[in-house]
Amino acid sequence: MRAIMGLDPVGAITRSVEAFLVALLMVFAVACEQAKLPNLLLISLDTVRADHCSAYGYGRSTTPVLEALSAEGIVCDAAYSVSPITAPSHATLFTGLMPQTHGLRVNGERLSDFGLTLAERLTAAGYQTAGVAGSFVLNRTFGLDRGFEFWDDYFPAEGSKHPSSEWMGHEVPAGFDRRADQTTEIAADFLRDSRDPDRPFFLFVHYFEPHGPYVPPDRWRKDFPCDQGSSELESMVSAYDAGLAFTDDEVGRLLKVLDEMGSTEDTIVIVTADHGEGLMTHGAMAHGQHLYDEAVRIPLMFRWPNRLAEGRKLAPAVSLADLAPTILELLGINEGAQEMDGRSFAPWLLSPSVEGVTFPVFMFRGKVRRAVVEKRWIEGERFGVLDGQWKFLTSESEEDELFDLEADPKERMNLASSYPQEVERLELLLNPWVRMKSPTDGSGITLSLEERQILEALGYGF
Template identity: 25%
Template sequence: MLDGSTDQTKSLARLQPTGTLMAAKPNILFIVLDTQRRDRLSLYGHQRDTSPQLDAFAQDATIFERAIAPAQWTIPAHGSLFTGLYPGAHQLQQAHQALPHEHITLAEHLQAAGYHTTAFCNNPMVGLLETGLQRGFHHFFNYAGASPNRPVDMRRSGPRKAVATQFRKLARKVTNQFAHNDMMFKLSLNPLVVPIWSRMVNYKGNTERSIDDLIDYLGTERAGSSQKPLFTFLNLMGTHTPYRPPQDVVERIAPSIKHDKHAWRFITEHNADAGAWISPADPPLADWQRDTLSTFYDAEIMDQDVHLGRLFAYLEASGALDDTVVIIAADHGEGHGDHDFVGHSFVVYQELVHVPLMIHYPERFPAKRIPTNVSTRRIYHTILEMAGLYPDSDVEALSLTRSLNGVPDPEGGVAFSEAFPPDNLLTILDERMPGIVTNRKLTQVRRGVYDGDHKLAMVGDDVENLFHVASDPSEVSDVAEEKPDLAETLRQRVSQFVDDASKEKAKATYNGGVSKEMMDNLRALGYIE
């Protein structure tokens, strides 16, 4: 027995006893390229050779051409990746919210099944805020914030370790205050303050160190005697603002920019103005300004790709690829003035929600490209299936193994995205750009539905646009008036989707997450060690 709860039994059903489990389960490495646009990777046809290491790794992977992020920004997107639910259902939509305990996270499932769960995270939104996204990890290493937490810290002892631990707790508490206090958040966006915190508190983490530590960790685990399979999560934030790639990388991307004083001045001012990272472009950015943002963004991709190459080389040389499922995806993309929006706060246009996704595991995922629309929330179901865990019928049905060519997709090529506006930004924008919140309808939830070659975008209950994204991937031509019947059909589909999410929100798998008592019971039964 677990603890007498039927829902708990259902949620953690079909687990194998420890001995059987350890011999059969593959290791799983889940890499999130934070804020990575699909169209800026050479892997997906970008004119610049931004990602040669990723391109080479993907040659033996299944590449999804039409992967759709469930949300346009970090917190709700990670909530979907970790629960398999859309944001309207899992309810983690704001920085000051926490994932309801009734939604068991991916790491909680895997930990309960005997996996050793470890995270190497560069995004403070994921690693430092009390959102519930850290639930289920034995170790969660943070590379962002005033006091990063690395594996080396675990080997310290005595007064030094005690002081570091207390300072880390204080820094974490202060960080969470910014998510809950509008005044503190507003202060943090002051251009005089932004350069301080964006550099001194490791806002983007440290890509190089996190990958160094990950390689060391994997090497130690493979060399040791532990029989536990590994679930490892890596979040990389190199392509997020502010853009400060090495100068030599910028010049490789765009040699002519070396002497372009306007471009360097613009990017310096943009990096110091965090409000500009999240504001609609009003007035619209000039072409040269958009090109400058694109150039520095592409340089960040190239710089991060070098470090990914080191990780891929280790996986190959160590033999880890023989028994490891490697999943690489973006949580969302980024706007550079496209559709007159900058950043990733309010809309569901292609540049924000059409994201890269690839899976390297030749045993189940052949080297091919898949043209079907799929939601990246299904990574959750895929990982659970790879681990042999089936807490409910959705896992087997929604695993991305069901979307390979020749196999009918269970969702019929339909995927949704939801943009719940970050409420701590609305007050800032109302002061920074009076009237913009009302004029652009920024308080309303925007949603998109992809169905075949078309995509409908809605703001609130109203149709905003209809695009034929197969022939118009930049979403320039609105065809809603030309195809009113299709627009109405898709509008009804979105309406039904919202109703279904409301019903899902009311469900409770069980109350309290994976409790200590449940873990003790599972351990006593031999399901976990």
């Protein structure tokens, strides 16, 4: 009867099922699009102090590419490395752990198997992972390649700035390092020829320039000339700046490859450095001896089109130890960050309204041989903490130093004797890190209950 009246129950049911399936497919497609993981390009510049980057207000145009990048994203005004040397800093970059935790305290040591690396975590999440090292310091001998499917660390002897067959007791099979343009070519080849189109990629690129010796290509040296009668130091600083400009240009060349591939919109780009350079600001030309800002304050910037605000500055101090957990949160990967020493500041990047909370930033210098710098002995390990305007440095063999970075950004006036209450407060923050022993050295973590409570209150877990 219903069929005669024009009602077709079978057809109605079929159409309803079809409509439901179409709606289900649309929901599934939207969910898939939302679940699509972005690519990640993480660039590490060796030996770059933030205050020599024009992106941070330096008078010379050393980093026009980074200036453009920061205009398209977010620049961290006060980013700090955990160490003034390369291997410990990169170990922290990859693990989110402080040197006291991951156990790699000085160059030439091997990263332990304690804790997972960022590459291991992203591989497990479905990423294709690749790394391009710029110097032997990041050779796979030292375990910093852990988790990467592809790791390029072979450096031809020709063109190396450091012709050496041995370094820190390890044989150097060919060259020690490669120039920035060679690094760009290898990274670009991976993007063009080796990437898996069915997986997001995580590409880490380490530029060794402008690490000493400062011998930039002539084309860049001419852009940073010295006046007649300039001192040897002025000439060396100009050469350092030229090497930085050369590297900046190569970063731009690599970013153009992303553009050519149509991957810019789908890629988070992060540019940072492992540490700075002395340039005689406190009596050291190179790095590794001090924890002053020229040695540990580094550039850090993010670009993620349509997700992160453009042209924004992030004021609170952040640490290189915070980068791995921040990356995981940006990618929506919920596992792993709680195991790290660093804290994610992804909420600060994603929403300006949550900015304002600050945390102390810790830094560490591994053992150095006894030496005289600016008529003072330096020796052994040294620890530092930055909390608000106050920066405190301490060790067993050197005098304590307290600086008010707001009033004294050059760190020239030691206020330790004038503000004993601040010294006491910052010592309390530092004490757990000073006494902490790496869980990889067989000694375990030996902290008092009070020290554990201090660290836990700051967000550090065990």
